[in-house]
Each structure stands twice: as structure tokens, then as C-alpha cells.
Amino acid sequence: MAKISYLQAISNALDHEMGKDEDVFILGEDVGKKGGVFKVTAGLQEKYGELRCMDTPLAESNIVGTAIGAAMMGKRPVAEIQFADYILPATNQILSEAAKIRYRSNGDWNCPIVIRAPFGGGIHGALYHSQSVEALFSSTPGLKVVIPSTPSDAKGLLISAIRDNDPVLFFEHKKAYRLLKEEVPEGDYTVPIGKADVKRKGEDITVITYGLCVNYSLQAAERLSKDGHDIEILDLRTVYPLDKESIIESASKTGKVLLVTEDNLEGSVMSEVSAIIAENCLYDLDAPIMRLAGPDVPAMPYSPLMEDHFMVNPDKIEKKMLELLEH
Amino acid sequence: MKNHEEVGLTDDDVKEMYRTMLLSRKLDERMWLLNRAGKLPFVISCQGQEATQVGAGFALDREEDVLSPYYRDLALVTHFGMTPLETMLSAFAKEGDIQSGGRQMPGHFSKKTNNILSQGSAVTTQVLHAVGAAYKFKLDGEKRVALTTLGEGSTSQGDFHEGLNFAGVHKLPVICLIENNKYAISVPTHLQYAVEKLSARAHGYGMHGDHVDGNDPFAVYEAVKAARERAVNGEGASLIEAMSTRLTAHSSDDDDAYRTLEEREKNKEEDCLVLMKDYMVEKDIADDSWFLDVEEEFKVIVKDATKDAENAPYPKAEDALKNVYEEANNG
The missing domain is CATH 3.40.50.920 (Rossmann fold)
Known part of the structure; x- marks a missing residue:
């Protein structure tokens, strides 16, 4: 096992799941041609095509809302919000819709989306590139909020999140992206959601x-x-x-x-x-x-x-x- | 009204359209009676908008296409397969309510086996879900469309703009149908938007726009049919504005006092069911005995659905804890 970074571990998880399951696709701002502002999705558009790693218009509610629609139809979208600070325009779609779809339809429908977003400070990001927003979403039953602390957990938890049949918010500490490195299991590797x-x-x-x-x-x-x-x-x-x-x-x-x-x-x-x-x-x-x-x-x-x-x-x-x- | 043959509909089609319109009206009227009798806490109506809804529904493929409707769409979901009993079980919030298991107020449509996406109460969120479903059809190369509906008030929401912009960019197979009944609860159109026709906004999204008489089911059918053709042929999304009429108050909790009696009376002249019946008589599509038979048939259906729903048990108290997550019931 080679040592890889927290960021590479997340990229690995995305690549692994996209290769394994055709229903997995990525959407977000700058995730395609540029490979994301942090390069988490670098190379994925080249490998899986423009439709499966899509550069969306600059509109967060649209990113999450369309992911919800596709997820209800059986896809497994992984939406990226460029910075957690910018998730707020999508909160109506997250809290009023994604979190409640299984409950309000009494289990007839479900919403298997993952929303990834870099959060956290210490990188000279100031007010709007440093926030921790997890508490805003952590009193809403129906949602799962996951925050990995190591490269291995990042990979294993993200694969679990993509396979989960309920909506998962996946917050990645942006200072950890290149700071943390360790040996990470290769291939199929999961870490259970809900376990400390x-x-x-x-x-x-x-x-x-x-x-x-x-x-x-x-x-x-x-x-x-x-x-x-x-x-x-x-x-x-x-x-x-x-x-x-x-x-x-x-x-x-x-x-x-x-x-x-x-x-x-x-x-x-x-x-x-x-x-x-x-x-x-x-x-x-x-x-x-x-x-x-x-x-x-x-x-x-x-x-x-x-x-x-x-x-x-x-x-x-x-x-x-x-x-x-x-x- | 347009000539039904000229838009490609047979006499039998017209009869079926009328039946769905009438059944939905009868269900809706019964729910108001039950509300006023103190048996249902809440009703929100389709009355006056049945022509738009059935015209649109008729232009779609019920097996393949997907609805992301709004709360007035009783006639649309009835056309797609929601049964009178299912409607009444939802109205009474009884066990077996397929739409929400007694969790949601009536008018929040949902039924997976009939391709009806689940709706919340926050308006316009459903537009993005239809656009997302349409993106799935494009990704998977499927010849299907998603239809979403909304009132004209919802066009003021950001999700309307965000969704149509995205649908335009990717030429998605989605149809956005504005059921413009001229009031968002009490707020009239001149306080809602400044453009003459909302369909003109289609131009700004790089998609086809149409403005039709929503009291004419054939006009709506023709517009939605053409929109569906364009959608499955890769020619992209459509924005259709159907000018419609709200014959009731906004809901059972609204007094409608912001509209003059004169205005409300005048609306009855535009009742799409009356207009449809007149058309059918004029064109010799059905005679008096046919209309009487249908009335009788639906009287029984609505009565039975009401009785069966009223007699059904409520969901158990602890059912409130179910279906939070897949793996476990909460609590």
C-alpha cells in the first residue's frame, strides 16, 4: 500500500464507484474540465465523459435539486458544492426535499444523493471559505452528515455514502486535503456510516x-x-x-x-x-x-x-x- | 375551443378526457363537503384547472413519462392512475394512503408505480426534480420526458429560473407547464410579474415557449404533444403557459374575499367542464343519456371511495417513527 493524501483518497473513492456503477455521476461547479478547484475530480471527466462528470451552471439549488430528481429516478449522483459556505442556497432542497422524501412518501420513494463540500479554516479563506456548517444540518432526521478525519476513513466513508440509499452530506476538511497522508486500502473499501x-x-x-x-x-x-x-x-x-x-x-x-x-x-x-x-x-x-x-x-x-x-x-x-x- | 380532430384526437379520446375531468371534479367537490362537515381538516382544489391537466396528461406516455406535479393536479394524477380510493385515503389520512401513509396534507401527490414524484409543500422545488429526472433520461439515452407543473406565483421563485436555465443548457426532455390561474392565494398577476406572457421567458432560457387557453383541453394537448415530440427528439425543453381559472378559494382555509363576487361569478362562465360538455353536445360526441350514465357511475365510485376511506383505520401512532432512513426506524 502506498501512502496517499486525504484528497487522493477521496478521488480514489469517486473513481472506484464510477467505474463500478454506471448510475454514479458527478455534478458541480468546475468539477469537469478543471477537475474541481481543489482537483478532487481531476481526470474523471476525461475518463467517464462530460455527462458523468458535469460542469453545472453556477447555481447551488439547481445542483442539489436536479441531483434529487435524478436520484429519485434511480441514479446515484454525487453533487459537489465548491465550498461548504455556499451550500446555503441549496438548503431548501436539502432540508425540505432530500431529507423528507423517504418519510413523506412512507418509503415509496427514496433519495440516494451524496453532497460533498470542503469545509473548515486555517487556510486564509476568511469568512466565506472557512466555515463549519455541519451544525446547520445536524438536527434534521432523514439526513446523514459525515466528516472523515483520515485518508482511509475518507475513502471508506465516501464509498459507503455513495452506496447509501439515503441522502448523505460529506464534509471534507480542506486543510486536510494535502496535509494528511497515510496508507489507504486499495480497491473496494468501506467504513460504516454512523459509527464513531x-x-x-x-x-x-x-x-x-x-x-x-x-x-x-x-x-x-x-x-x-x-x-x-x-x-x-x-x-x-x-x-x-x-x-x-x-x-x-x-x-x-x-x-x-x-x-x-x-x-x-x-x-x-x-x-x-x-x-x-x-x-x-x-x-x-x-x-x-x-x-x-x-x-x-x-x-x-x-x-x-x-x-x-x-x-x-x-x-x-x-x-x-x-x-x-x-x- | 380547438377542434379535437384537428389536434389528432378521436371522439372516444374526448369522452375519456371528459370522464377524467368529471371524476376529478366530483372527488374535489366531495372533499369540500367533507371539509365543511368537519370530517376533513383541509382541502386544496383542482376545480377549474381540469382541462389543462387532462389535456397535458393525455399528451404524455403514462408508462414512460414522469410527473413532478403541484398541489392542484388532482385531474393530472387521476389520469396517470391515482384511484379515487387512493385520493380519499389521503384526504382522510388513513392507513394505506399510498401518497404519504397519512403523513402529508392532501394534495401532496406521490405514487411511484404511476411515475408520480413525491411533492413537499415548499413551492417550485419540484421543477428541479423534473429537470433532474430529465437529465437521467438524457444520460441513459431514454426516450422519456418529465412534466412539471406549477402556478404562476411559483415562477417568481429562484428554482424556476435555475431549473429552466439548466434544462435549456442541456436541451433536456422536460416540459414545464405553468397553470396560470391568475392568483397566488390572493396576489394577482400584476403584482407577480411584469412580462405580458410568462411563456415569453422561454426565450431567455433558449427553449420553446407556448401560450395556450388552459380552459381548452385540446389546445393544451396540442401544445404538450408537440413539446413531447421535441423533447424525445433531442430538441430540448418547453415552457408552456396555460391560462386557467381557479373556481374555488385557494384552499379550505381561505375566504376568497380578495376577489369580488362579480369576478367569482364570471369565472363560472369559464368553467372548463361546462365548456367541454357544450362542445361534446354540439359535436354530437355524446348525448344526454351518456352524460347521465357517467354522472351516476361516478356518484357510486365517489361514494364508495369515501365510505371505504372513512372506515379505514388510521396509521398506528408509532408509525410516525417509520421510514426516516432505510436501515432502521427512528425512535
Whole structure:
């Protein structure tokens, strides 16, 4: 197995599924001839033709709405929204339509679409190229929201998402695209949606996180391990619906929980994780639940010191871990 | 009205069209009665738009083509195979409601075996679904079309523009039929759009546009038939505006007080069912006894469908938790 990047792993998954299933097609802005602004879909139009890797007009509701129509007719569209920040014009199609088609038709119809979008900051993207939008979609039953943290998970979860018979939002951390590399299983490889994953076993405290913050948390845990601290890292992988069982199991085991997200603190996915722990693990806890997140400002600023102030990083996580360890 | 033979329809076709129009009207009228009797919480009507709907439906291939309709399309979905019992089970929100299992208000049509895509209440989203279905037909080289319908108010929504633009770019086999009944609840056309004919917008999308009398089922048939031909021959999408009449209030929760009594009375002169019947008598297509027989036949059908739906059980309370995802019921 060769080492490949998070981005290459996603490309591999798309290529694998397009080669295997003729019903899979890609649509989005600049995904065809250019191969995407991040080059995730590079080469796919050449290989599978203009109709199966289509450059759409600049209209997000159209991208998602037509994907829904094709999906209801039996296709497996993978729609790309160029930046997660621009998914908002399509929210009516996602929340009012895709999420409700199976339910409102009592199972007569279903909507197997995947919507991919790069999210997250730390790349000088400013307010409109840095946002974490997962919380907007993570209280809508009918949707699945997946955020991989490693190249292997990215490949395995994307293949699972394409094969899933319900709508899946697949958010890819854009800073992870070229930063993270590892050996990734070749060929057919799936990772189950809806299952969290213990990325590091530990006994002292539990860090629950997802996305790029998993890598940052692992770095921080590694540093602290030199002082004998034993930290567990639970990667949610699917932020909706949540894997309650894994959250409860890990929180109960260590009794000390730090929740880390790059999203704004208030009303993030971690607010629900916190509620799950409070409801189920209160008597196992040895410290209050702690959170580390972006500040409650509208979005990430451009200028470097302000951007760093917003972003979560290994130093901030390490500091918060120590605080919890010493509690 | 156009001459039915000149648009390629036989006398028997005309009789079948009239039957579907009348059956839909009778179902619709019965639902209003049931609403006023306190038995149904809500009704939204097709009355006055049956000619447009049946004319359009008749021009399509029910086996192959797909509908992405809107809430007034009772006559259209009836033509495509929705049965009176299915309509009544939906109206009463009873178990066995094929459209939504009692989840949605009536008028939210859906039935996979009859190629009727599921609809929500947010208007105009259905246009993109039809365009997406048409993209599938193009991808797979299938000679099929998708028909979507909407009121003229929905043409103000972004999805209308986004969908037609995309359909124009890719010459997709989709037909967008505006059932222009001149009111979006209470808002009249002059506050909805500034162009004289909405069909003129077709030019801006690089597609064929047509403007027809929606009270004339033969005119609508002719326009949709031609649109279907173009669509399956790779000549692209069509935007058809059928000028129609809304004979009822917007819904059972609307008092219609924004229209004068005079205006509402005048609308009855444009009742497409009356016009159709007059045409059939004038052309000797059917006689009094035929009309009486049809009335009697439908009286029984509507009565039975109502009774059977009323007697059916409600879905179980816990059915509210089903069909959220494929693999598991929620809760």
C-alpha cells in the first residue's frame, strides 16, 4: 500500500464507484474540465465523459435539486458544492426535499444523493471559505452528515455514502486535503456510516472530536503521553445521527471529557454530544464536561493573528487537556 | 375551443378526457363537503384547472413519462392512475394512503408505480426534480420526458429560473407547464410579474415557449404533444403557459374575499367542464343519456371511495417513527 493524501483518497473513492456503477455521476461547479478547484475530480471527466462528470451552471439549488430528481429516478449522483459556505442556497432542497422524501412518501420513494463540500479554516479563506456548517444540518432526521478525519476513513466513508440509499452530506476538511497522508486500502473499501472510531486508546481523559481536530488532538495527546498522560481520542466520523453508544462508553470509562470542534462554540454538534453525556454518564463523571471550539463570532477572519485566534490547534488542545487532567 | 380532430384526437379520446375531468371534479367537490362537515381538516382544489391537466396528461406516455406535479393536479394524477380510493385515503389520512401513509396534507401527490414524484409543500422545488429526472433520461439515452407543473406565483421563485436555465443548457426532455390561474392565494398577476406572457421567458432560457387557453383541453394537448415530440427528439425543453381559472378559494382555509363576487361569478362562465360538455353536445360526441350514465357511475365510485376511506383505520401512532432512513426506524 502506498501512502496517499486525504484528497487522493477521496478521488480514489469517486473513481472506484464510477467505474463500478454506471448510475454514479458527478455534478458541480468546475468539477469537469478543471477537475474541481481543489482537483478532487481531476481526470474523471476525461475518463467517464462530460455527462458523468458535469460542469453545472453556477447555481447551488439547481445542483442539489436536479441531483434529487435524478436520484429519485434511480441514479446515484454525487453533487459537489465548491465550498461548504455556499451550500446555503441549496438548503431548501436539502432540508425540505432530500431529507423528507423517504418519510413523506412512507418509503415509496427514496433519495440516494451524496453532497460533498470542503469545509473548515486555517487556510486564509476568511469568512466565506472557512466555515463549519455541519451544525446547520445536524438536527434534521432523514439526513446523514459525515466528516472523515483520515485518508482511509475518507475513502471508506465516501464509498459507503455513495452506496447509501439515503441522502448523505460529506464534509471534507480542506486543510486536510494535502496535509494528511497515510496508507489507504486499495480497491473496494468501506467504513460504516454512523459509527464513531477510537483513534487512540486511553484511560485518563476522553477527547471527542471530528475532522481535522482529530489529527490535532492526536498530536497533543502524543506530546502529553511523554509525561505519562493516557488520553483517549474518539473520532465521531458521522456527526448526524450520532453514535451514542460509543460516546457513552468512552465518557463513562474515563470520567473526564473534552469536546473539540472548529465550529463556533454555541449550538455546535458538541452541544448535542454534551447533552448525551449529561443524560447518560452524570454519575460516572469526575469533572465537568469541557469544550474547546471557535469563538462565537460570525466566521473566521482573514488577517493571520485573528485567524489563529479563531482556529483550534494542537497547542490550544494540549492546554485544555492539561486543564482537564489536573481537574 | 380547438377542434379535437384537428389536434389528432378521436371522439372516444374526448369522452375519456371528459370522464377524467368529471371524476376529478366530483372527488374535489366531495372533499369540500367533507371539509365543511368537519370530517376533513383541509382541502386544496383542482376545480377549474381540469382541462389543462387532462389535456397535458393525455399528451404524455403514462408508462414512460414522469410527473413532478403541484398541489392542484388532482385531474393530472387521476389520469396517470391515482384511484379515487387512493385520493380519499389521503384526504382522510388513513392507513394505506399510498401518497404519504397519512403523513402529508392532501394534495401532496406521490405514487411511484404511476411515475408520480413525491411533492413537499415548499413551492417550485419540484421543477428541479423534473429537470433532474430529465437529465437521467438524457444520460441513459431514454426516450422519456418529465412534466412539471406549477402556478404562476411559483415562477417568481429562484428554482424556476435555475431549473429552466439548466434544462435549456442541456436541451433536456422536460416540459414545464405553468397553470396560470391568475392568483397566488390572493396576489394577482400584476403584482407577480411584469412580462405580458410568462411563456415569453422561454426565450431567455433558449427553449420553446407556448401560450395556450388552459380552459381548452385540446389546445393544451396540442401544445404538450408537440413539446413531447421535441423533447424525445433531442430538441430540448418547453415552457408552456396555460391560462386557467381557479373556481374555488385557494384552499379550505381561505375566504376568497380578495376577489369580488362579480369576478367569482364570471369565472363560472369559464368553467372548463361546462365548456367541454357544450362542445361534446354540439359535436354530437355524446348525448344526454351518456352524460347521465357517467354522472351516476361516478356518484357510486365517489361514494364508495369515501365510505371505504372513512372506515379505514388510521396509521398506528408509532408509525410516525417509520421510514426516516432505510436501515432502521427512528425512535
